[in-house]
Amino acid sequence: MEEFEEFEYQPKSVKEIFIEMKNIVELMVDLAYTAILFGDKEIAEEVLDLEERMDLLNYHLMTHAVLAARNPKEAEQITSVLQMANSIEDISNAAGDLAKMVLEGVALHPVITEAIMESEEVITKILVFPDSILVGKTLGELDLATNTGVWVIAVKRGKRWIFAPDKEFKIKPNDVLIGRGTHTSVEHLKEIARGIIRVIGDERT
Amino acid sequence: MEEFEEFEYQPKSVKEIFIEMKNIVELMVDLAYTAILFGDKEIAEEVLDLEERMDLLNYHLMTHAVLAARNPKEAEQITSVLQMANSIEDISNAAGDLAKMVLEGVALHPVITEAIMESEEVITKILVFPDSILVGKTLGELDLATNTGVWVIAVKRGKRWIFAPDKEFKIKPNDVLIGRGTHTSVEHLKEIARGIIRVIGDERT
Incomplete structure (x- = not known):
């Protein structure tokens, strides 16, 4: 049977992709603040790597979505997933922008780290x-x-x-x-x- | 003395505004997910109210910022605050978009609530x-x-x-x-x- 397994291989489900996107975006925001707080370029790079991963996940989500809708009701529901994924990607991009501030070596104002430490x-x-x-x-x-x-x-x-x-x-x-x-x-x-x-x-x- | 108090009123500092923005954006994302999870329009409305508050805070931050810079070094530092505030506002807008999905009565796909419950x-x-x-x-x-x-x-x-x-x-x-x-x-x-x-x-x- 084993040689057939690759045909039975199921790519991640919409739900799995979606959960991963949600977890990643939360991590990205945390890491972006961390990169800023410690002026750490390595953490900032990780945020940008995660941003790429997010793009890939969103792409997979879209390919799944266009296959999944079989009638107008399903199409509307699937569209809601894509809408939400876009908002998540917007947050991911914002985290990426924060990380870029660190990578570009922008002189940060002291209130930025103070605010992160006092939230x-x-x-x-x-x-x-x-x-x-x-x-x-x-x-x-x-x-x-x-x-x-x-x-x-x-x-x-x-x-x-x-x-x-x-x-x-x-x-x-x-x-x-x-x-x-x-x-x-x-x-x-x-x-x-x-x-x-x-x-x-x-x-x- | 009391009648003079209004003249002594100090607007919030850049730091206070910034901390408030950071706290609000985190609340907005949480509330947006909550609104979606429970299909609750009142919570979604609150997210949009907070989005307006965020716009106002960002405006105050900018007025403070243009007054604060006295030399190129300070200008660069102050610009970093505005850059970060813009990223925070991007996240706020994304949360607002999520809330609008609830207010527009979009039919949500079950994986959305499942994903929120399984993150x-x-x-x-x-x-x-x-x-x-x-x-x-x-x-x-x-x-x-x-x-x-x-x-x-x-x-x-x-x-x-x-x-x-x-x-x-x-x-x-x-x-x-x-x-x-x-x-x-x-x-x-x-x-x-x-x-x-x-x-x-x-x-x-």
Whole structure:
């Protein structure tokens, strides 16, 4: 049977493509702010790479869409998906423009970083100390977004960036997490990362 | 002295305007998805109102900016603020476009709501039961974003919507919170809201 599998290969569904677009655009906006905050061209480049990926996804979505509509009602519904995808791509382009400011080496006004640091959701670097309880655990086990309110959007390991680390990603000593959350929650995670606080979350199961 | 107060009125600083723009655009995107998810025209209208507010803020920012630059270096820095503000306004416009889909009564494809419900960050309605420990507490006291990982972006009280409730907002029985967070965190908050879980956060101070 195996040789037939490639014929049975299903490209991603409209839904899968759409979920990926939504997740990517949120990551792009976070990373664009991060690139600006730290003046980091590598993060800015990643935003532009994601913008290209977004174009590709939107293209796939359109090819799926034109195949899917079989009557006027379906055509209207499918059009709503394309409309929404266009808005998502507009946001993606805006994030790309932000990233380009970093790549073009524009002199940034201090209020920009101040505003990013003083919004309701802030972005911060969190250094993981060797004796922190985070070390050796995967992001899946830790579920920091639920247990501390902090989203880990990227990790710097040595000179290497890992963007949007997945559930299997295991934290090592001296990793630098880029976290997004409230002031209180990122400060709390910093204390966990420094080894000062030695529990995560509450006793909920 | 009181009659002189109006002359002493200071318009918001560039930084304050900028922070407000950044907070509003995040709220707009959340509310646009919420409007789509629940097919709620009132939320969609709020997004368009915020879009107008955003235009006004961007206008104020520009008037401040043209006054602020005193030399080429400052001009470049100030231009960076305007560039970033334009990207934020692009995102705001995209959120507005999403809201218009709801107001125009476009027939939405089911994958749209499925995608919103299955992204990394989801949006959910959370009904507060009368015997929940949330009742009678302010959002400031509860700090749900830190303690449960859920952002309360709006509350429905009876027939009335309260958008972006502030720290002083006190939760009443039967309030419906619109929360954004991970699947796990919104499910956890639902159990708190139902009165099943009777603690919030861990023992951190």
